[in-house]
Amino acid sequence: MSQLSSYHFTETQDWFSHNEDHWKRLFTLITSKEPRVLEIGSWEGRSAVFLLNHLCQDGGEIVCIDHFDLFHTPAGRERFEKINHNLSQTGKPFRVLSQFSFPALMKLLEEEIAVSQPSLQTHPSHHQVVLRKTTEMRIGFLVENQAVEDTDEAMGYGINVVLTVDSSYALGAAVTMRSAVEATPGRITFYIVDCGLEDVDKDKLGQSVNIRDDVTMVFLSLPENALARELGPVWAKLDLHVLLPVERVLYLDSDTLVRTNLKGLWKTDLRGLPLAAVPDVGHPMGHDGIDRKMYFNAGVMLMDLAKIRMNSQSLLETGRKMKNSLFRDQDALNVHFVEWTALSLKWNAQGLGTYANYPSADRDILNLNDMVDPYIVHFTGPVHPTLAQVLSPYVQPPTAKPWGYLGSPNHPFQQDWRSIMEKTSWQGIRSSDTWKENTEREVQRSIQSAIDEFRKKIGL
Template sequence: MDTTTAHEPDKYEFTASQDWSSYHQDTWATLFPLVKTHAPRILEVGSWEGRSAVFFAERLCKTGGEVVCVDHFDLLHTAAGRERYARMQRNLARCGKQYRIVDDFSAPGLMTLLNESISVDDPGFDWIHIDGSHEGDDTFLDGELAWRLARNGSIIIFDDYRWQREPETSIHHPRRGIDAFLDLHNGQYEKLSDAYQMIIRKTTNLRLGFLAKGYTDEATLVKTLYSDDRAAHPLSYETSRLHTAEQTHAPAEAMSIALTVDAEYAMAAAVALRSLAEHADEPATVYVLDCGLSALDRERIETSLPPASAVTVSFLALPENSLAARLGTSWAKVDLLRVLPVEKVIYLDADVLCRKSLGELWRTDMRGDAIAAVPDIRYPLGHPGVPREAYFNAGVLLLDVAQLRPNLDKLETLALEMKNMRNSDQDALNVFSRPHWTALDLQWNVQGLGASAAQPFVHPTQRAAGALNKLQSPAIVHFTGPVSPSMAQVLDTAHVYTEKPWSYAGAPGHPYREEWWAVLEGTAWKGLRGSPEWEKRCEEELAGAVKVGTQKFREAVAENAAALRN
C-alpha cells in the first residue's frame, strides 16, 4: 500500500493518492500565530485518515491542547470504514498529542459535542476545520453547529470553497452552503482568505444557545435561563440576547493593522501599539512583520499593551527573498503584502503616535482604489524624479491587500528600478498607484510638526471648510525625519530641525514630544528616559554627530582652500 507522508515517512500511514491537505499547509501556518492559547482545542469535521489533524496537532499543540475528529467511517459497518478508523487511530496515537475520535456523521457527532459542552466551564474550540461533505446544505449545517462550538477569536476553515467539480451555484457544491452561512453571521467574523478554502476568524463570544435533557442540572438551568448576569454560562439564551443587543453597532469586520519593525525601532513600535491600544474601542489584530527583532524585543512589544486590551499582536516572518533583505527595512511594507493573512489592513510606520480610535479610518470609503493615504506635507506634488502630481506620504496607509496582491510582481520590479530614489519605497508606491489613490483626511497622518514647513497641502477632494483645523487635533502624529539630526541641521538657525523624540536632541520643537514620552512610560521601556543607559546612548549619538559634522566641516574648508589656490 502507498503510505507516504509529509511529516515523517516511516511514522504515519497516509495514502499518497488521498492527500487533500498538504497543499494548504503553508497557508495554515501563516494563521497559527492568531491562536493565542498555549493549549488550543482543535475540531475537525471530516478527517479521513487524519493527515490534516496530525498536522494541526503537531504544530498547534506543542505545549498542550487536544484535537477532536468527527468522521463516520461508514459507522464501522464496512471493512473499508473499519480499516480507515484503525489507521486514523494509529496516526493520532503516533502523533503523541491528546486526541478524541467521534465516529459518527457530522450532525449527530457535533450535537454530541454540543450537548457535552453544556456542563463544561470553558467550552469550545480555537481552530475548526470543516471538510465533511460537498453538499451545500450539509456544509451549512456543519458550519452552524461548529459555529456554536467556536470560541471568540477561533479560526474556522471551510474546505473546497473553490471546488471545480460542480457549478458553484449548485446545491451540490459546498460554496452555496458556505455563502448562506456567511450571510447569516455577517458582522460576527473577519474574513481572512477565500483563495480556495474560506477562512474566517470569529469575533463574537461563544453561545451554545440551548439546554438539553440529561445534560442540564437544576442549578445550571436557573443560572442560565433566569439570570441577567453577564458572567452567566454562554449557553444562556437571555444573556446572549443582552450581548447581541450591545454589539449591534459593532463593525462589519474586525480591524487589521500592520507594522514592519526591526530592532532599532522596537521601542518606537511599542509606543505606537500602546497608544493604539489605549484609544481602541473595538477589537483589532496587529500584525508585526519581524525584520530582525530579538526574542526579548518581541516579548517587550507584546507586554507593552495594556491589560485586557482589545488589541492583540501577531508576529509574521519575512518571505523568502524579501525586498527588505535585498534593499533595506524600509521596503518591508511591500513584503508585508505577501504574508498578511487578511485582505484589508491599516499600515502604520513605527514612528507614529495614535491619539484616537482608528475605527473611522478603517471604514473610510476607498472609492475602489487599492491605496488610501494622506498627501505628503513636504512634497505635495512630488519631487524631481517622480511625475508631478498629487503625492502621498507612506507612513499611514489603508490598503486593499486583495486588490494589490495580483500586481505584486509589478510592484517589486518597480522597487528594484527605484531603489536609489530620494524616498525609495514611498516613491515606488506613488508611481505604482498613480493617479488612482484615495486621499485620507489630514488628521490621519499629521507630519512635519515643529518644523518650519510650508502650509500643508490640501488634496482637491478635501477642499472643505475647516479641513486644516484637523491638524490642531491629529488622530495620528507621524514623527517624520531622521532619528537624530546632523550637526549642520542643529546649527542651522534658519530652520527648525526634525527628528524623533527618542533622539539625542530630543525633538525640542515638536508639540507632541512629551505625549510620546508619557505613552512610553506604559510600555516595557518604562523609566528609560534619564536613566544612565539612556544618558550614555545620547552621549554616544551626540559624539557621533559631532565627529561626522567636524569631518564635513574640514572637508568643506579644504575644498574652498583648494579652489582659491587654483
C-alpha cells in the same frame, strides 16, 4: 488534489498555500492511518481541502467550524456555499458547522456523549500532540438566532493594524500601539513584521500593549523571498500583501502617536481604490525624481490587501526598479498606486513645529489647519540627525524622533508622546544612565561623522 479549476477559491484570500510544505513535513509524524480532523476557522475551505486530499488520502474525515457571519452578511453566505462545494469536490467525508467555535465544540461534545459508542476519545492519552500552539486563541461564544445591534462587534471583528519594526524603532512602536489601544475601544489585532527585533524587544512590546483581553499581538517573520530581505527593512511595506492573513489593514509607522478612536479611519470608504493615505506635507506634489502629481506620505495607510494582491507582482517590480529613489519605498508606492483615496491631514499630521510652517506654493493646496488638533501625529525625520541637519538654516528646528539624542525640538506633541512612553515597558528610561550614555555616544558619532566628511571634502 483535483484540478484547481473545480474549486471555488478567492485567489486574493489565499493565506495558506505558501505553508503547504511546512504542513506536509508534519504529516509524517501522524501515526493514524485514518485521522479525524477538526478545523476551526475554515473560511472557504482551502486548507481543509488540502488536509482531505493529503493527510486523509487513504481514509479519514474532517469537521470544519466557521461562523460565516451567522449568515447575516452576503460574504458569509457566499463562503458557506464555497466551502461546501470545495469539500464535496474531494469526494471524502466532511461536515461543516456554521457556528462560533464554543457553541460548535459544545455541540460536538453533546453528540458524542449521547451516542452509545462515542467515536471521539476524550482521554488525553488517546490523542497525539504533533504541534502545540502557544499563542492565545480567539474563542467565539456568540450563538445564532440572537438579536445583534452591531454586527461587526458581535462577530468579533475589529481593527487590523500592522507595523514594520526593528530594534531601533521598538520603543517608538510601543508608543504607537499603546496610544492606539488607549484611544480605541474594541478588538485590535496588531501584526508586527519583524525586521530585526531581539527577544527582549518582543517581550517589552507585549508587556506594553497587551493591557486588554481584546488586544492581540502577532509577530510575523520575513520570508526568504521578501523584498525587505533583498533591499532592506524599509521595503517591508511592499511585502504586506504577502505576509498578512487579512484583506484590510491599517499600516502605521512606528513614529506615530494616536490621539483618537481609529474606528473612524478604519471604516473609511476606499471607493474601490487600493489604499487611502494623507498628502505629504513636505512634498505635496512629489519631487524632481518622479512625475509631478499629488504625493502621499506612507506613514499612515489604510490598505485593501485583496485588491493590492491582484497586481502584486507589478508592485514588487516597481520597488526593485526604484531601490535608489530619493524616498525609496514611499516613492515606489506613489508610482505604483496612481489612484488613491485622500484623507484629511488630521490622520497623519507631519512637520508640526518645523517645516509645516514654511511657505510653499505646493503646500498652499493643503488645509494645514486640520493639523491643529490632529488624530494621528507623525514624528517625521531621522532618529539621530546628522550635524549638518541640526545646523541647516533651511529647516529649523530640525526634524527628529522623540527617542533620539535630540528629541523633537519645538514639537507641540512631544510631551504627549513622552507621557505615553511612561506607560510602556520603557518607563523611566530617559532618566537612566543607559539613556544618557547612548545620547552622548550618538552626539559624538554625529560630530565625528561631520569631521570625517569635512576632511574628505577638502582632501585631508
